[in-house]
Amino acid sequence: MRNELYAGLRRKITAITLVVSITPLLALGATIYFQFSGMYRDKIKEQIYYRAKTQADGVDLFLKERTAILGAMADTNQFNFIVEEKNLLPIFSIVNQRAGAFVDLGVIDNAGRQSAYVGPYDLAGLNYYQQPWFGEVMTKGIYISDVYTGFRQIPHFIIAVRRQENQLGWILRATIDSDVFGAIVKAAQVGRTGDAYIINSEGIFQTRPRFEGKILERSHLDPSQFGGRTTILERMDKRGKSTLYAGSWLNNDKWLLVISQEVEEEMASFYATRSIEIAIIMAGVLAIVMVTLFTTRTTVNRLRETDGRLDELNAQLVHSDKLAALGKMAAGVAHEINNPLAVILQKTGWMEDLLEDEDLSKSNSYAELKASIAKIEEHVERARKVVHGMLGYVRKMEPRLEDVDINDTIMQTLSLLSNYARINNIEIKTDFAVDLPVIASDQSQLQQVFLNIINNAIDAIRKDGLIWVRTKRDDSWLSVNIEDTGPGIPPDKQKRVFDPFFTTKEPGKGTGLGLWISHSIIEKMGGSISFETDVGKGSTFTIRIPIVVPEKK
Amino acid sequence: MDLFRVLVVDDEKDFLETLVKRLNKRNIETAGVASGEQALEMMKQKLFDVVILDIKMPGGMDGIEALREMKKIQPLAEILLLTGHAAVETSIEGMKLGAFDYLLKPIKLEELLVKLAQAFEKKDSHDQKIRSARIKELIRFPGRVFDQEKP
Numbered sequence: 252m253r254n255e256l257y258a259g260l261r262r263k264i265t266a267i268t269l270v271v272s273i274t275p276l277l278a279l280g281a282t283i284y285f286q287f288s289g290m291y292r293d294k295i296k297e298q299i300y301y302r303a304k305t306q307a308d309g310v311d312l313f314l315k316e317r318t319a320i321l322g323a324m325a326d327t328n329q330f331n332f333i334v335e336e337k338n339l340l341p342i343f344s345i346v347n348q349r350a351g352a353f354v355d356l357g358v359i360d361n362a363g364r365q366s367a368y369v370g371p372y373d374l375a376g377l378n379y380y381q382q383p384w385f386g387e388v389m390t391k392g393i394y395i396s397d398v399y400t401g402f403r404q405i406p407h408f409i410i411a412v413r414r415q416e417n418q419l420g421w422i423l424r425a426t427i428d429s430d431v432f433g434a435i436v437k438a439a440q441v442g443r444t445g446d447a448y449i450i451n452s453e454g455i456f457q458t459r460p461r462f463e464g465k466i467l468e469r470s471h472l473d474p475s476q477f478g479g480r481t482t483i484l485e486r487m488d489k490r491g492k493s494t495l496y497a498g499s500w501l502n503n504d505k506w507l508l509v510i511s512q513e514v515e516e517e518m519a520s521f522y523a524t525r526s527i528e529i530a531i532i533m534a535g536v537l538a539i540v541m542v543t544l545f546t547t548r549t550t551v552n553r554l555r556e557t558d559g560r561l562d563e564l565n566a567q568l569v570h571s572d573k574l575a576a577l578g579k580m581a582a583g584v585a586h587e588i589n590n591p592l593a594v595i596l597q598k599t600g601w602m603e604d605l606l607e608d609e610d611l612s613k614s615n616s617y618a619e620l621k622a623s624i625a626k627i628e629e630h631v632e633r634a635r636k637v638v639h640g641m642l643g644y645v646r647k648m649e650p651r652l653e654d655v656d657i658n659d660t661i662m663q664t665l666s667l668l669s670n671y672a673r674i675n676n677i678e679i680k681t682d683f684a685v686d687l688p689v690i691a692s693d694q695s696q697l698q699q700v701f702l703n704i705i706n707n708a709i710d711a712i713r714k715d716g717l718i719w720v721r722t723k724r725d726d727s728w729l730s731v732n733i734e735d736t737g738p739g740i741p742p743d744k745q746k747r748v749f750d751p752f753f754t755t756k757e758p759g760k761g762t763g764l765g766l767w768i769s770h771s772i773i774e775k776m777g778g779s780i781s782f783e784t785d786v787g788k789g790s791t792f793t794i795r796i797p798i799v800v801p802e803k804k
Numbered sequence: 805m806d807l808f809r810v811l812v813v814d815d816e817k818d819f820l821e822t823l824v825k826r827l828n829k830r831n832i833e834t835a836g837v838a839s840g841e842q843a844l845e846m847m848k849q850k851l852f853d854v855v856i857l858d859i860k861m862p863g864g865m866d867g868i869e870a871l872r873e874m875k876k877i878q879p880l881a882e883i884l885l886l887t888g889h890a891a892v893e894t895s896i897e898g899m900k901l902g903a904f905d906y907l908l909k910p911i912k913l914e915e916l917l918v919k920l921a922q923a924f925e926k927k928d929s930h931d932q933k934i935r936s937a938r939i940k941e942l943i944r945f946p947g948r949v950f951d952q953e954k955p
Contacts, residue, residue: 586860589888590816593910597822600913604829628912635910 253558261551268543273536280532284525288518295517296483299497299510304481306439306447307499307508313352313435314502317410317427318393320350325414325423333358333423334366343369352431354407359422361389370426372403388413388422395502398429398457398467406466408432408457429466433458436508444494444513449506450474457506472496474507485514570749577751581641588638596631599624640764641751654801655692657722657729658683664701665720668709675714679705682721687729691801696772700780703765704733704792710756711737711790724798728778731794739786748782808853808924812836813843813870814886815858823856826913832920840870847877854904854923855883856916859894868898875902880930882923886911 324342325333332338343356355370363380379385388394388411398408406429413422436458439447448460454470464470476484477498484496493514498507515522603624611617665679672679708718716736723730740748747753749770754763766780773780777797784790810827814820815838824836835850837843843855855874859867871883885898885906895906904923907916 586888589909590819593888594816594818594822596910596912597819597826601822601826604826631910639908 257551257555260554261547264547264550265543268547269540272539272543276532276535276539280528284528287524288521291518291521292514295512295514296495296497299495299512300481300483302439302441302447303497303499303508303510306436306510307481307501310432310435310449310506310508311501313432314395314410316350317352317425318395318412320346321410321423321425322393322412325412325421330358330360330414330416330419330421334360336367336369339367339369346425352427354426354428356426357424359385359411359424361420365424366421374402377402384409384411385422389420395505397451397455397505400467406430429458433466437461439510442512442516444511444516446511447509449501449508451506452504463511470509472498472509474498477507581751585638585641588634592631592635592638596628599627599631637762637764640762640768652691652801653694654689655694655697656689657687657697657731657796660694660697661701661720661722661731664698664705667702668705671706672709672718675709675712677709677712677714677716677718679718679720682719684723687722687724688798689801690729690796691799692776692796693772696776697796700769700772700794701731701733703769704780704794707765708733708735708737708790708792711735713737725795727798729796729798731796732791733794734789734791736789739788739790740782740784741786745784749780808832809851810834810920811843811846811852811855813838813840813855813857815839823913830917840867840873843870844873844877847874847881851878852881853927854920855881856886856920857883857903858886858888859898859906860887868894868901871898871901871903880927880934882927884919884923 324346328338328342333342339356339358343353346356347353355368355372355374357365357370357374358367359379360366363378363382363385365375365377365379368375384394384396392413394409394411396409396411398406400406407426408429409424409426411422411424413420433448436447436449439445440461444462446461446463448463448470449457450470450472451457452474454472454474456464456466456468456470459466460470477500479500481497481499484498485493486496487493495512495514495517497510500507602620606612606617606620606624611620614620661681661683665681669679705718705720712718712735718736719732719734721732721734723732744753744755749766750763751767752763753767770780773794773796778795780792780794782790782792810832812820812823812827812834814823814836817838820836820838824834827834835846835852837846843857847855857867857871857874859871867885871885874881874883879902882904883898883902885895885903886909887895887906888909895903898906904926905919907919
């Protein structure tokens with residue numbers, strides 16, 4: 252029952268402590284994690300956004316530069332001049348010197364025929380009239396194509412500018428190697444999973460992507476998902492990995508520069524931090540759990556010990572109370588019995604007086620009457636002894652303080668008992684501490700106590716044995732040890748040793764009040780009587796008396 | 805042994821009567837009363853050498869109170885306290901007030917007689933002292949006796 256209570260208490264304390272200490276820790280950890288994760292994600296998005304934007308700006312600039320230089324060349328040269336291949340060649344080398352990345356250069360007249368061509372392919376004389384871009388460049392003035400393979404089967408794109416010369420329009424057209432162009436874009440391919448490429452408005456790759464396909468193939472991205480200028484998308488692939496896409500429109504919104512990055516890779520350092528955080532929290536939780544279990548166990552055990560001591564104390568108090576109540580009762584009973592006894596004794600005395608008178612002494616019954624009276628008196632005497640024994644308890648209520656030398660007191664007691672011990676062949680040995688202080692106590696009461704206990708020891712031994720009486724000082728206590736070689740006290744009787752009227756002696760030999768009175772006397776003095784007993788070997792009674800120094804007179 | 809006068813005060817009638825009878829039988833002039841008030845009345849009329857007083861009597865006058873009054877009436881009478889229980893404090897108080905000794909009931913007549921004899925002896929020696937003091941005074945100042953005797 253008690254154990255269940257303690258276990259319940261322990262569980263409760265443990266649970267509350269754990270909840271109270273772990274909950275804030277976990278809450279803190281989670282908050283830090285989510286806040287930090289959000290911030291980190293925002294940072295990554297921001298980074299990829301700016302990368303896409305700057306890269307798109309770079310590509311745009313590249314195109315504008317090329318377009319501008321072609322425009323300048325067309326504007327500064329007459330058709331008649333430029334159509335000569337020997338004139339076109341230096342122009343080609345100038346533009347390549349200034350801007351680079353041009354593969355070839357051609358002049359197309361207003362009928363769509365390539366009138367002049369400088370470059371590695373044999374494209375002179377081709378007619379572009381049917382090509383859709385031809386019409387567009389003729390109307391708009393500038394045209395930048397998507398990447399295509401065209402006649403030469405190599406991915407490229409063209410930049411074409413129209414010159415309006417008098418009524419006649421002609422076109423200066425240049426090819427840009429897609430690979431050269433793609434290299435600029437590729438510079439933005441970072442990390443293990445980072446990709447950068449350009450797709451057109453239909454989603455066709457304009458530059459070679461790192462992972463997701465080949466040039467001129469259709470990308471899995473739908474460009475219409477991207478809004479104006481620069482936008483960011485996040486998509487999950489089949490494996491559940493999340494990828495960030497930043498798209499930035501360029502080339503008059505015909506092309507979309509895409510930078511992609513797996514979130515996981517970018518988050519790697521964050522995940523490392525997260526692992527550390529989790530480890531720290533786990534360690535913290537473990538420490539809390541261990542400390543909680545330990546302290547709770549210790550606390551509850553302490554409590555249990557304290558309760559145990561309290562119970563013991565309570566039991567002692569109850570016992571003392573019981574003895575005190577019995578004492579009061581004894582006083583009352585003594586009074587009630589003593590008065591009738593006194594009457595009986597007087598009456599028998601009177602009878603005796605009368606028997607001596609007159610001629611009754613000659614009566615036949617004289618002897619019998621005399622014997623009966625003697626018996627009555629004997630038994631009154633017996634009852635008187637019992638009552639006086641009880642009264643001894645009451646009498647001790649008011650101890651008198653005098654200077655007492657314990658060793659002296661014991662010696663006096665022993666002298667009273669020495670004859671009784673000698674006839675039973677019992678030796679009494681003493682081992683007295685010599686430095687015992689004189690204390691303020693009641694010598695006759697102490698003598699009564701020693702007398703009771705040593706007398707009991709002699710009675711217990713019966714014949715042939717040894718009694719040791721030892722005194723010693725124990726801090727602020729005097730202790731007296733009385734050890735006998737008697738038969739010991741059987742376990743079933745140990746509890747009742749200090750109860751009144753409890754005796755193991757033959758009827759008429761002991762009243763069962765000796766130890767009861769001794770116990771009361773010593774308790775009243777603030778001391779204690781205890782005993783240890785070993786059945787078959789003997790008992791040791793220990794009397795502890797507080798050292799009370801007599802007042803200086 | 806000189807004849808001496810004893811008063812027994814005890815509310816236990818059987819005890820009182822028997823004790824009085826037995827003491828009288830032993831040539832001790834003994835009277836018995838059952839309460840403190842009666843005892844005081846008696847003492848106002850008659851001198852006693854020793855009073856045997858039960859200090860615990862139910863109702864009426866408390867033993868100690870009676871003792872105090874008795875000492876006022878007959879300061880020279882010795883008083884033996886008798887008690888049925890161990891009211892040591894009361895007995896001590898009684899002795900402080902001038903009681904000769906105390907005895908615990910039940911008591912054998914022999915023991916009581918010893919105590920009575922002691923009490924009487926004390927009283928007697930006390931009387932002797934007073935007497936001899938008077939005699940000395942008489943020898944020194946023969947006229948003084950007459951001065952004192954005058955009211």
